[in-house]
Amino acid sequence: MVVGICVGETSLTEVTFISDKMPKVGEYVTIEYDGKKVLGMIENLIRGNDALNVDINDFKAIQKISRIGVEDNYIRGKVKILGDVNDNLKLPRTPVLPGTEIQLADKDVLEEIFKVKNPIKLGTLVNQSDVEVNVEANPILSRHLAILAMTGAGKSNTVSVLIDQLLNYNVPIFVFDMHGEYVNAEFPNGDVNVIKPKLNPKYMEFYEMKKLMNIPSNAVIQERHFRDAFNYANDELSKGTSETINFLDIMYDYLEVKSGVNDEEAKVDKSMVDVMNKILDAKIKYSNLFYQNAPNIVSNIQAAHVNVLDLSQVDEYVASVLVSHILRNSLQRSKDAAHTGNKEDLMKNSVFFILEEAHILAPKKRDSDSKRMIQRVAREGRKFGLGLCLVSQSPKTVDHDALSQMNNMIILRLVEPEDQRHVQSASESLSQDLVNQLPSLNVGEAIVLGLMSKVPTLVKIDEFKGRQHGDDMDIASYFANFKEKEEEEIRKTEEELNDLGYGY
Template sequence: MVVGICIGETSLTEVTFISDEMPKVGEYVTMEYDGKKVLGMIENLIRGNDSLNVDINDFKAIQKISRIGGEDNYIKGKVKILGDVNDNLKLPRTPVLPGTEIQLADEEILDEIFNVKNPIKLGCLVNQSDVDVNVEANPILSRHLAILAMTGAGKSNTVSVLIDQLLNYNVPIFVFDMHGEYKDAEFPNGAVNVIRPKINPHYMNFYEIKKLVNIGGNSFIQERHFRKAFKRAKRDITDGVAQTNNFLQIMYDILEKDSLVEGSDKQIIDVMNKIDDAMDRYSKLFDKDIGNILSNIKKGHANVLDLSQVDESVASVLVSHILRNALQRSKDAAHSGNKKDLLDNSVFFILEEAHILAPNKRDSESKRWIQRVAREGRKFGLGLCLVSQSPKTVDHDALSQMNNMIILRLVEPEDQRHVQSASESLSQDLINQLPSLNVGEAIVLGLMSKVPTLVKIDMFKGRRHGDDMDIVSYFKDSLKREEEEIKRAEKETLDMGYDY
């Protein structure tokens, strides 16, 4: 089917065309010229009328022209060149010849595009529901992914579909669940393994706990006292003589005894005060009776760290601790030279609320380790998925390391600019489509897909808790319950022989 004809000057990356029937944005087309068959995607469409131009300001004149000038309407569009169908989608070396017909891509070409070795089925084409969209699993796991959308656009459903598809491959998935959406979820292709937000201090290094207690880099005397207490506390836990699970309390008690010694340094009290302040914030974080969190990860499970009951500072500590240990463990396995050990330690981390854990304009420990895993993780089998409804506040360095993106509806221009600056393959025309996407529709691009794609994401077939609360129905039903309770009480009163 002929969509249109190329007009004007063409380039190696895009062509303009005129059509007499309206095609759809996101449709794939082909152009044959110079012995090549080139694939493209319609990225932009406009309708116009030469007679009804914007320079006419007389309403009655416009009315008259519109009655007789309907035949002057035209449809103009822009096609992004994706590559030569017969040469592994390599970009052509010569531009399209003006006057070349543009045709809809046939089903055989589309099937070839979405036929991948390790398919992750995300959904179907927005404009062709009979064409399934499969992306390649390996680039997602090794080259990272960002799932970005405004609130209510279908982000949580997309994450759930992705998790369920990855479970097909027995992949160990680790979800930092900020709102408890996935702890009670049911995935058709695998089970959920809920992990408690606790850290055994034995697996924390000195600098992690030092940051928790806010011992400054130039506070050398305080650091010396703190280091001494840290070593003794670890020894007490290892020897089994500690009287409490609270690691900070153990350190506090050690320093308190030191402070009672005649002539002791007054700065011990300053360290105790900082530990006391940290205990208010982190007292529930430590548990000396559990193992390393990473040892609780199960293959083929959605391993969910429930962070819904902890504040942002505790969440940041947990994220940095887990990512630091995972990266170190994988590096140790890589240096051992045993590839199997390296692969056995592979994990795909999904970070909900990435704008909180990796903020763009302030520093945090979690942000530091997210950046490091984003840069180094692919060499050591660690994958990362950043999920956010506020892309503009996600750290730009981390976001730019996401070589794959699933972008649902984004309306705010600053969000759009931030995402575009972090992605080389997101054109302005695709950016312009983001506000017009419906719920559950997304632009998919990156190494996981051979071509940019407009996808209607499948509805998740399992169960989760990420939907908005039906507040009106709750209070409406509560009113009915109150009325029924009053009637029941009145009936019981009458049955007892009382009358009003």
């Protein structure tokens, strides 16, 4: 089917066309010229009328023209050139000749485009529901992914579809679950392994413990005392002489003796006492976080499972330390495996990390432990089998360096211009015309681009077939029947009292 005819000046990357029928933005087209069959995507459409141009300011004149009817309506569009269908989508060396017809792409051409080696089925084309959209798994796992959308656009459903598809390959998936959405989820292709946020201090770095103890960076003397106690506790545990004693207790006892707080004649070191008090506060505040005999969290990761770290009961401060701790340990473990020279050992340590609320864990305007490790894994992870997926409903507040390392993007509806600009600045593949389409996407529709797909794509994401808990609460329905429920409870209570002989 002829979509339009090329007009004006053409280039190697885009073509303007005029049409007598209305195509759709996101549709794929083919243009045949110079012995080539070039694939393109319609990225922009304008409908106009020469007789009803913006220079006419007389309302009655406009009304008369519109009543009479005119034949001056036109449709102008822009096609982004994607590449030669018969030459592995390489960009052509010569531009299209003006006057060349543009055809709607055949289904068999599109199916060949979306045929990949290790398919991840995301959904179907928005404009052609009979064409499945498959993306390549390996670029997602090694070159990272961002899933971005405003609230309610279908982000949680997209994450769940992706997880379920990756489970087909038995990939170890690790979700930093900030709101407990995936703890009770059910995936058709695999099981959920819930991991509690339990930290064994002996696996922690000094700076991680210092952060949790709330010792400021400029408190040099407190830091020195804390480091001495930290090193002492580690030495004691390594000797095996204090296995039954809590790590923090060892630190406290060490400082208590050294400070002379129990010696009436000794001069008490106030800075040391301050550190002791912070250790006591931490014991109370983090009583459910530290566990003396807990294994390293990374050792709990299971292949062919969705490994979910439930962070719904911890604050953002602790979540940042946990994310940093786990990413650091996982990266170090993978590096150690790589140094053995055994590729199989390295592959066994591969993990795909999904970070919900990425704007909290990798914030744009402030520093954090998790942000630094996310940036590091984003830069180094692909060499060691570690992948990242940053998920956020506030892209504008996600760290630009981390976001720009995501070589694949699934972008659902975004309305805020600042969100759009921030995402576009982090992606080389997102054109202004595609950005302009983001506010008009329906729920569950997304622009997919990056190394995982041969071409930018408008996708209707599949509906997740398992069970998840990312939907909004139906508060109105609950309280709509509140009075009836309350009256029913009173009636049941009265009946029970009557049965017991307490009736009036």
